[in-house]
Amino acid sequence: MIDMIIIFYTIAVIMLLSFIGEALSRRILLPSMILLIILGIICGPVLRFFDYEALKEMVSVVAPLTIAFIGFESGLKMDFYEVVEQSRRAVLLSVIGYTMSIIAIGLFLRYVFNLEWVYALLLASAWGGVNTATVEAVCNYLRFKEKTRVTLIISSLVDDAIVLVVTLTVLNYILLGGIGARESAIALSSNFCVSIFVGVILGFAWMNLLYFSRRAEYTYTFTLAALLLVYSLTETFGGTGGIAAFLFGVILGNSDSLATALKLKLKQAELTKLSDLIEHFHSELTFIIRSFFFTFIGLIYVFTGINELLLGLSVSLLLHFSRFLAVNLGTIKSSLREDFPAIGVIVGKGVTAAAMSTLPLAYGLPNAAFYTSIALNVILFTNVLSILLPILLRKISRF
Template identity: 25%
Template sequence: MEHAPVIIFVGLLVFLAHFFVVLFDRTRVPDVLYLILIGIVIGPLLHIVTPDDFGKLGNIFTTIALVVILFEGGLDLSIESLRVSLRGTLLVTFVSYSIALVLLTITILIITTLPFLLSLFIAAVLAGPAPAVVIPMVRQLRVSDSTKTTLTLESPFGEALCIIVSLAIIESLKLNEVHIGKLIGNLLSSFVFALIIGAAGGYFWSILLHRMRQLRFAIFTTPSFLFILFGITDFLGFSGPVSALAFGVTLGNVGLKEIPWLVKKFNLTPLVHNETEKLFFGEVVFLIKTFFFVYLGLSVRLSDLPSTANALLICCMLLLARLISVRISASKEITPQEDAAVMGVMIPKGTAAAVLASMPLQMAMEGGEFTQNLIYSVVVFSVLITALLIFLLEKPLSLILVNFLFSRYSKSKETVLDK
């Protein structure tokens, strides 16, 4: 059978993913690291599989991974943790993005011969975090609920910033001028309307849940509705990731709020997902996460040495920008030292960066291919570096450095990683 080796590999990969989770508990090495390395081995090293083999399905798969991971992450966020963390999250998001944008633009202008607007575009694409990477990582770490909520919220907000600012710069490249007012308006409308659509969709779906549960095999109807909601939001020009997160948060907390006239007239009461449904979504996320990180690994282009070297330098600047941002913006009253360190090394890039990377090449811009290869390399190396730094955070030497960098933050007796 021609496809037998592929089927065997898929089955082995799922077992390996479970093994890596167990290994994480013993060695503190995040499973993400192993999965990406598998992708690098079967992709750029052995050339068994390439991203081109997946065609358009590759981009669709990464988008599905992003949507499902955001939704499942939102289900676990409580209204109380949102209330405590939202203000701090917005501060961290905008400070981190702004500092990274400035530092990366300067760095790219120095190390390459790219023009200013194209350098600014690359910086805008890479300045924000990747929710498809951050959220699975955060779930494995022993950090406070406040920090977990902050990182879970920051990642889609930051990714939305990446998309909106990058698209605005692309328009500027076409017109050779910058419209600041239009950029700010697009930012506000994208966030606000995405939140409204996601929350309204979540409440609407919650009151239909008791009807849906009467159908056979109805457990897939929630992800199906989520994809429709994400697609509509994105089609309207708003932030699909933010709407997916808002949808999950609403479904996770909707039992706290009923609309009296709706209950009285139509006997419709909002329902939250039961434990069986939550376990099912968790299993789906586990499978998608496994294949997503392997796909990320095989997408790297090691043959382009200049892009690889520049990507490593850009990752170092990303780390510097992130550490500065966390020291400036993270609350010293509610953020333990170990949590601040975890926040400080969260520099992974993902789906949005990979999609946006190809835009200059599609527009036949000079330096478009170099831009795409550079961003792809940064995406993979940033995830690898983040996973490695998470592992190193518990080492004695790292704790000394953490104490030096975040001396003003409160000390916690808990370890950073789950035991």
């Protein structure tokens, strides 16, 4: 059993390191996640300030909590009207990019690294998306057109949703323990139904409750309690809490448009104000959790040799190549073509990929520590390359 004083000490130091990393990131181009991970690695595996086994026991709590929060945040930011009506190109880029990435990485891990198919797909699905923070950093630095910037950001938000759903589905299949195809299909269908039912039903219920109690104080605190309840209930009844949290966020984030579409007797302006308030407070809390999580996974990094660095670099280069091909296809007959090839090499991974990559460790799967370490290498390499390559390609294109 871990001493509570050690837990408090660990949390305090991790939060302090998170603050230092965020402060340093404002002075340089590198996203804060890279600095946070590096600080974690220095204080963990390098200087050994923390006991690895004690940190490992915390993963089973830290990973699900992070997934619940990022799932909810992804849902809140998912504007249905903007995605479906105005940004079909962004969805196209996301679907093509994710599909090509998961195929390329899945085949590479299976036939080159000799991983079992299920584990190859688990990692490939976790690494298939693009991080919004990296996209924003590169777009601001290279001053892409506003349409390009908005399209890439929306595409990255769609990526988060796809990564969340696909990775958790593959994990559920692994946890079923190799039962038959028919039984697996039934179990996964049941899992989806529970997740959708709890997330959507409680989302609509909470939307109405928030509206009628909109003048009460501590609205976000009640919503936070509801989020944890949604996650817990879904897991209790055999669903996936992360998917339910995402759908719960989608309902609350689109409450104004949903109320209008369903002709509910709720004032659209009041619902918009409520959803904006919740998104503001939740983004503040998610910022703390995200910073904490990146530092934490740096602390649990396990370096076993140069081979895992080479593997991480190989996966990163393959991700860049598949993304380049996907963007090349997805920007045909589009004004985005003007910013190609620079936008074709932005594939930095973020908190969604990191959280999904810690799931093997949280569920005690074989070689889990190794998978997490490879994921950190992929996150570091893809973010560094996603900053350097667009700048290099932009300079080359000007000659």
